[in-house]
Structures are given as C-alpha cells and as structure tokens.
Amino acid sequence: MRDGDVDYSRYTLLELEEALAGINRDQYPENYARLRAAHERLTAAKEKGESDGSALQGQTLESESPTSRKGSAAWERPFAILAGAACFWWLMTSPPNRLAVTVGS
Numbered sequence: 611m612r613d614g615d616v617d618y619s620r621y622t623l624l625e626l627e628e629a630l631a632g633i634n635r636d637q638y639p640e641n642y643a644r645l646r647a648a649h650e651r652l653t654a655a656k657e658k659g660e661s662d663g664s665a666l667q668g669q670t671l672e673s674e675s676p677t678s679r680k681g682s683a684a685w686e687r688p689f690a691i692l693a694g695a696a697c698f699w700w701l702m703t704s705p706p707n708r709l710a711v712t713v714g715s
Contacts, residue, residue, distance in 0.1 A: 614640035618648035626652060 618626060626649040635642040 613638045614644070616641050616644065618645050621648060621652075623649075623652050623656065 618629070621629065626645065629645055630649060633642050633645060
C-alpha cells in the first residue's frame with residue numbers, strides 16, 4: 611500500500627478514531643492528512659446533527675444502531691452464552707438413562 615491510497619470516506623467515527631490512534635504520520639503523511647480531514651468532517655457533521663437535529667447526509671456514525679456494526683446484535687452473544695450454559699448444565703445433571711438410546715426390545 612502506498613501513501614494516499616486509503617479512502618476514509620466510508621469509515622465510521624469509531625473506525626476513524628482507531629485509525630488515528632494507530633497510523634504512523636511520518637511514514638504515511640498523505641493518509642494521515644486524509645484521515646484527519648475525514649475525522650474532522652464526520653465530527654463536525656455529528657455535532658451539527660446533535661445541535662440542530664438535522665440528519666447527516668450519507669455519513670455513518672457509530673451511534674446509528676447496534677446491528678449496523680460488524681457482527682451481530684448486542685444481545686445475541688450474552689444470550690448464546692447463557693443458552694449454552696443452560697444446555698451444558700442440563701446435560702451434566704441429567705440422569706444417564708435420559709440420554710441413553712434404547713435399541714430393540
């Protein structure tokens with residue numbers, strides 16, 4: 611990747627902040643300048659949207675919805691952990707004959 615190749619226009623505010631924390635500004639000065647400009651533009655749009663209630667045009671904010679993020683909804687992982695733990699508990703506390711398969715008569 612060369613300096614200046616990255617398009618930051620589709621990044622969320624959180625992604626821009628993470629990129630700012632990790633970019634080497636001496637090695638990638640053009641990318642750093644573009645990253646700062648995209649961050650400032652999205653931050654200004656967010657502040658403007660919060661102050662006057664106007665909608666942002668085509669920009670993605672981190673606070674849109676929990677399901678717009680990569681991965682799944684915020685409640686799915688804890689629910690899956692609890693369901694898995696309940697199944698494991700049921701399996702471990704069940705009498706052995708409940709799980710046995712009877713063959714023939």
